[in-house]
């Protein structure tokens with residue numbers, strides 16, 4: 454829903470840390486691939502993977518290819534799926550890779566996972582924009598990693614940096630082994646819901662519109678308008694599979710507060726606050742941030758939960774276009 458934005462300097466540092474760990478740790482991929490056990494497993498039972506990750510003539514690790522697998526962007530992740538296939542019909546072989554070669558269980562416990570998360574600075578779940586997902590430096594609290602292309606189907610992508618999406622446990626659990634190759638949801642390292650799909654409230658038929666527009670009646674539903682969205686099918690799939698349609702309707706009380714705030718705080722009043730406290734607010738919009746206790750600027754949607762919802766409802770109320778459901 455909200456794109457993960459990582460600046461170029463942080464990105465380089467993250468990739469450097471990540472690659473060094475893969476080289477130096479005993480359960481890092483390079484170290485593992487150097488063992489006879491791993492070589493035998495891949496050579497005998499996962500030949501396609503072996504042929505890519507090892508040099509055919511010498512039997513040495515093809516380091517450049519391993520690095521590409523670990524740092525693969527979305528196109529490369531898809532390329533590997535095309536090469537190595539889907540393991541969903543053979544759990545034994547998938548588990549063999551996860552237990553012996555692509556050991557996410559060990560990676561997720563290592564310090565590097567915390568360092569990567571700290572540098573990514575993702576503090577709100579990018580899939581739902583509902584939950585905080587802070588990472589504590591001591592590593593005791595951190596987001597879960599959702600494997601965008603699920604590791605039960607594509608176990609060889611279990612350790613690929615850009616296949617691991619920091620997310621809340623609810624989204625991770627809801628998404629589970631959804632085959633995002635066939636039924637994609639937004640890929641947060643590149644894609645976002647942006648301004649094309651908008652949350653809207655729709656009044657219930659025979660509901661009291663006046664009370665609803667004062668924020669004292671919950672006779673409305675929260676819907677998503679995707680009419681102008683280029684990737685409508687992907688967005689709708691995400692809303693359904695992660696139960697976001699239903700979950701967002703659990704936030705009606707929050708939306709009532711937005712409506713009430715909008716009703717009480719006229720543009721004149723907001724402007725008055727802005728002019729009265731010039732050292733506290735950078736802009737008119739900044740006053741709104743305080744009133745809504747969130748960030749409504751698009752570039753800051755990833756910082757606070759429900760910021761996109763807040764922005765969209767504020768915009769809708771500004772236009773005064775409330776329809777019936």
Ligand SMILES: [Zn+2]
Nearest residue numbers: 578581621624
């Ligand atoms: Zn989430």
